[in-house]
Amino acid sequence: MALRRYTQSTDGTIPIQALLYNDEELFATQDNVGIYDGSQKSLDHQNGTVHITSHRLFYIDSHRPGRKSFEMALSYISRTEHYAGLFKSSPKITCHLSGDPITSGSHEQGTTHAHFDSWECEVCAYRNPPGLSPTAARVCALCGVPRTAVPPSTNSVLSHHLSRSLPSSALSSSTTLAPVLPLSAGHKNPVACPACTFLNHPYLRSCEMCASDLTKQPMGEYRSAPSSRPITPDPDDGDDDSARMMKVSFRKGGDKHSYAVLRRSLKSKAWEGSSPGFTSLSAVNSTDPDNGTTGGRSGISGILRTVETSAKGRETDMRDALQDLEALMVKAKDMVRLAAELNEKLTAAVATVPTDAGSGKGLADSQPEEATFIRSSLSQLGLQISNTPVTLDMMKDERAWFDELARELAGVLQGAPHTRRDDIITSGMMKSRGIIALDEVWGGWNRARGVALIPPSTFLQVLPHLTAHTSPTIRHRAFASGLNVLHTPPYSTAAFAARLSGFLAISGAKTTLEISREEQLTVALVTEMIDAAEQDGGVCRDDSSSAIVGGGSGTGVEVRWWTNIFVGYNWDGQDN
Amino acid sequence: MSLSTYTTTSGFLLPSIHSAPPFFTEQPNPTTQATATAQWSRLILAYARHKKLFILRVEDVETSGSDWDEILRNTRINRKILPGYLSNIMEAMVAQNLAVYEPVKQTRSVLVYWRLPEEWAEVLYDWVISTGQLNTILTFYDITDPPLESLLTGIPISLLRKAISILSKTGRSQTIAIADGEGVRFLARSK
Structure with missing residues (x-):
């Protein structure tokens, strides 16, 4: 039944x-x-x-x-x-x-x-673990090659065909299977691949060389076998x-x-x-x-497929891991902001402590230590905040903001006084230059900030505060042409005019080019400054276009600068 | 850069500033330029008096060999005043009544007042008295080209007219129309 x-x-x-x-x-x-x-x-x-x-x-x-x-x-x-x-x-x-x-x-x-x-x-030689289902146990879990000496899986139709092609010795104990054991001799012979003619082991389901299906041909025999x-x-x-x-x-x-x-x-x-x-x-x-096969799980292609699958899995895992990293990076931004806020608070605390040093001496001692500790911790975390740009949201009001911006700008221009000496950053833009055009300052400052760039309007508002934070004081100066500069005291109008007059008095008339070489400034800048000096009557000009021989238009008009010979001149010519 | 005075071949003592090239360049600074203009005016007047020159033209700069060469050019420093600059100086002199455009209604030449018309009037009157020609009718030619050279020799007619008209206001001269032109009779100072 x-x-x-x-x-x-x-x-x-x-x-x-x-x-x-x-x-x-x-x-x-x-x-x-x-x-x-x-x-x-x-x-x-x-x-x-x-x-x-x-x-x-x-x-x-x-x-x-x-x-x-x-x-x-x-x-x-x-x-x-x-x-x-x-x-x-x-x-x-x-x-x-x-x-x-x-x-x-x-x-x-x-x-x-x-x-x-x-x-x-x-x-x-992979040691397959026990306890798999008959189908799974029939095939090596690693390389996919069918198990040769396996006893027939008696409860699986799929394995039934296999079992008939197995050596009878493996089934010697199973007397009841004896009638089905006699097999055609051809099944023990290598199977020629229909595609590449490679002689495969008869147990292989697909060609070892080209992975093409080997089962079709034998299948016909199998199908006919039970009836015959x-x-x-x-x-x-x-x-x-x-x-x-x-x-x-x-x-x-x-x-x-x-x-x-x-x-x-x-x-x-x-x-x-x-x-x-x-x-x-x-x-x-x-x-x-009857036709159930294990597909392409056997042979080299099977191994390759296994490798491919595992690689795909690994890739997925890696992508997940990287997603985590990206999330971490997003969080890092918050972390940096937190560090900046912390630093700002510390700065504020340090700034207030010296003012009431008399009342809280102990406090004054402990606070900088803590501050230093926290700052060093932050820097160890890679959250270096010594050059964190000042932004408006850090500040209580606009006035404090401008003040802080001026302090920052002073650091950019003259180098931060509190940072280490061997640091490259310490040398500011105006370390070796006494006068610098405003556009260059603006560009340099924003480059130093990196983020939260300062608009020109704010920049101009900061400039008046700059004198309080710089030593020597840096001032803003606008030339008649509209050129704006920042300059140190030696480059103020009066100082420059005096220096220029002295220079001209000693070494005679000079062209703009010669003066710019002497001053180590750009020609355009020197031109502006000389023009300003001329406006103040410090110098006078000698235009070579008024030469008798040479000069005139088309021969490279050149202006030579003289001290103002008209000032204090007393008539020494013929009077009558 | 020591500037020094220089005496020209005509015996005029040029001021030291004439040896400074900036003197020949118009200065953009108005203060400086005012000084420079004042020095130029003074130089022109002094030289005009020295050489008894009455008319200064812009063209005198452009053509060498004119009467004004010695001050308008300085060959030792290779500088000359530019016509535009001279024109500006002339304008300034006219504004200060140190010169007058001659002829009028143009700006290319001036009559330099190295003596003011009032001074010329006095000079003329003194000359008339000194030569004993009061109450004598004199033609303009008699005045501008007397047999004996005077201070008035070569004086432009227009300037002479001004001087005569100044004298006539105080009743010291009288213009008379004569056959071949104009005559003037100088009268004794009315008491």
Whole structure:
């Protein structure tokens, strides 16, 4: 009968979890069920529990679990029907069974549990762990090459073909399999690849060289084999359809859920291959259970595919990790801001302490130490804030802001006085220059700030505050032409005019170019300054265009500067 | 850079500033330029008096060999005054009544007042008295080109007219129309 052909007994005293393969999952459990063998009630299995897993269907008898329980591979089930029940008849699930049944019976436990051994792959010497489902255990988990010396998986149609091609020695214990063991000699010979003609090992499913499918050709032989060969006589052979079905009767409900789980389990075909990629591949062949293959899991291509998969997984992990890093970077911005705020508070605290030094002497001692500690901690964290630009939101009011900006600008121009001497930053823009154009200052300052750039309008407002924070004082000066500069005292109008007059008095008339060389300033700047000096009557000009010989237009008009000879001149010519 | 005075071939003592090149350049600074203009005016007047020159033209700068060469040019420092500058100086002199455009309604030449018309009037009157020609009718030619050279020799007619008209206001001269032009008769100072 169907039950005898398709199921094998199980020790139901063992908890169901222990019966499962490592890659098998328990989906549903329903008690108070009875089993129909064909259309007749199976008297031995009338009260028990049904477990539906990804691979199998278990029946654990509640009275005599040790002897009456059985398991059945889902791969046999070709079709299912659901009967909702009527009056006194219980809801039932009908499983139509197909495929080559297990040979003869329930005493084949030895072969069944051979899968639970660990084994070493002949090809790559990988030690495969025990407890995998028959399909998974048939193939090396690392290299995908089928296990050669494996005992036949008696509850799997897929492995059935393999088992027939295995050496008989591996199955010597299984006397019942003897009739199917004789094999055509060709199966032991190398299989020529249809694409590249490489002679592959007969157990390989795809060519070792080109990975093309090798199974097609042998498959035809397999298909014809069962019909041409005698198999174990079975009393049920030739029975009608009822012989090939089994019913599960749900005496106390739960049929709908169980049926849904069963359908799902059948659909996913977990027994054909564990990884999702292979299920879809084998799904093509699902109509013919005989044709189920393990796809391209074998050979070099299989290894490559495994490597590829693991690389893909690693890449995904890496991307996740980098995402974390990016999130951290976003947070770092907040951290820097926090550090800047902290520094600002410290600066404020340090600034206020000296003013009331008389009242809080102890405070004055402790505070800078703490401040220094916190600052050094911040700098160790890479949050160097000595040159953090001052922004308006750090300040209480606009006036303080301008003041702070002026202090910052003074640092840019003259170098910060409190920073280390060997630091390059200490030398400001005006360290070696007494006068500097405003646009250059503005550009340099904003470059030093880096962020929160100062608009020109604010810049101009800061300039008047600059004198308070600079030593020597730096002042702003606007020339008649509109050129604006910052200058140190030696470059004020009066100082320059005096210096220029002295220079001209000693060394005679000079051109603008010669003066700019003497002053180490740009010609344009010197021109502006001389013009200013001339406006004040400090110098006078001698235009070479008034020369008698040479000069005039077109010969490079040149102005030479003289001290103002007209000042204090007394007539010394003829008076009458 | 020690500037020194220089005596020209005509015996004129040039001021030391004449040897300074900036003197020949118009100064943008108005204060400086005012000083420079004052020095130029004084130099022109002094030289005009020295050489008894009455008319200064802008063209005198552009053509060498004119009467004014010695002050308008300084060959030792290779400088000359530019026409525009001279024109400005002339304008300044006219404004200060140190000169007058001659002829009027143009700005290219001036009559230099190295003596003011009032001074010229006195000079003329003194000359008339000293030569004993009171109450005598004199033509302009008799005055500008007397047989015996006087201070008035070569005086432009327009300036002479001004001097005569100044004298006539105080009743010391009388212009008379005669056949071949104009005559003037000087009268004794009315008491």
